[in-house]
Amino acid sequence: MLKACDDYHVPVLFEECMEALDIKKDGIYVDCTAGGGGHSSGILDRLSSKGMLISLDKDDEALSRCEQRREKYSDKNWELIKSDFSKIDEVITELNLEKVDGILADFGVSSHQIDTAERGFSYAVDGPLDMRMDEQQRLSASTVVNTYSKEELVRIFREYGEERFSGRIADGIVRDRAREPFVSTKQLASKIASYVPSKARNEDQHPARRCFQAIRIEVNHELESVEKLLEKAPRLLKPNGRLAIITFHSLEDRLVKEAYKKLENPCTCPRDFPICVCGKVSLGRFVGKKPIIASQEEIKENSRAHCCKLRVFERNNNEEK
Numbered sequence: 001m002l003k004a005c006d007d008y009h010v011p012v013l014f015e016e017c018m019e020a021l022d023i024k025k026d027g028i029y030v031d032c033t034a035g036g037g038g039h040s041s042g043i044l045d046r047l048s049s050k051g052m053l054i055s056l057d058k059d060d061e062a063l064s065r066c067e068q069r070r071e072k073y074s075d076k077n078w079e080l081i082k083s084d085f086s087k088i089d090e091v092i093t094e095l096n097l098e099k100v101d102g103i104l105a106d107f108g109v110s111s112h113q114i115d116t117a118e119r120g121f122s123y124a125v126d127g128p129l130d131m132r133m134d135e136q137q138r139l140s141a142s143t144v145v146n147t148y149s150k151e152e153l154v155r156i157f158r159e160y161g162e163e164r165f166s167g168r169i170a171d172g173i174v175r176d177r178a179r180e181p182f183v184s185t186k187q188l189a190s191k192i193a194s195y196v197p198s199k200a201r202n203e204d205q206h207p208a209r210r211c212f213q214a215i216r217i218e219v220n221h222e223l224e225s226v227e228k229l230l231e232k233a234p235r236l237l238k239p240n241g242r243l244a245i246i247t248f249h250s251l252e253d254r255l256v257k258e259a260y261k262k263l264e265n266p267c268t269c270p271r272d273f274p275i276c277v278c279g280k281v282s283l284g285r286f287v288g289k290k291p292i293i294a295s296q297e298e299i300k301e302n303s304r305a306h307c308c309k310l311r312v313f314e315r316n317n318n319e320e321k
Helices: 014-021 038-045 060-067 085-094 111-115 141-147 150-161 166-177 185-195 198-202 209-220 222-236 250-264 296-301
Strands: 028-031 052-057 078-082 100-106 237-247 284-293 309-315
Touching: 014 038, 014 100, 014 237, 014 284, 014 309, 028 038, 028 085, 038 052, 038 100, 052 060, 052 085, 060 078, 060 111, 085 100, 085 222, 100 222, 141 150, 141 166, 141 209, 150 166, 150 209, 166 185, 185 209, 209 222, 222 237, 222 250, 237 250, 250 284, 250 309
Parallel strands: 028 052, 028 100, 052 078, 100 237
Antiparallel strands: 237 309, 284 309
């Protein structure tokens, strides 16, 4: 069932996330990516006045939209904090907390960010080369496109976009920016399309899609933040607490899947050892080996849900050694 929200952002896998978190009415929860408050509202609806929700985001517009929901939840304990989710441990400490009952993270770019031309996230609408989730930071898409070396551009296109024409595209960008700098999303998207072979221009997706993803990841240090969250979040969970993460592309999903597997089975002993001698103890269990994906009904109503995957980890009662 698709959760009705507002024109800012429609949260994906809404009911699935609520079920995955197994929300206790007096529990403490963290929404690492508040966005417009869609998932946060769902958690608050299920909490009593004794419960607590901490919603994080580094986008000021997202936090402002959440603030507009305050009146509805005036009887709830709701902390809205500007922070990258990679600093979740610092946030928990500053609130004088040690552990929480559940953590949710949605790694997708919000509908509002994509649809707002001025934010520069989309190749479909013309806007400045920006792509900053935190508009106070200095690094922007313009800096990446206009100042990175050819080698750096090839690296991010290949690693973050899995773009098979990385070299050709980087060559074209470096050559053309010497004449005049890239200033807009449409300009960049059009040029990228001209750099790739004609056959590639006829694929189902826009030829600039992978490069735009790569630039966005670089600008916002997305994969570094994901890695830090995966390192910290499971250890902040109370016994039987759950970590629910939604990914939108293979790079993120691979990190989440591998992290969950290692948390469940951290043993480093050779397979032929009769007993474990490394002393590493499982931190919990990977809830369901297959990811939860959007229903056809949801995809029909919200096309951006077609590539999302939800994976869930549950903390056990063992202490780490």
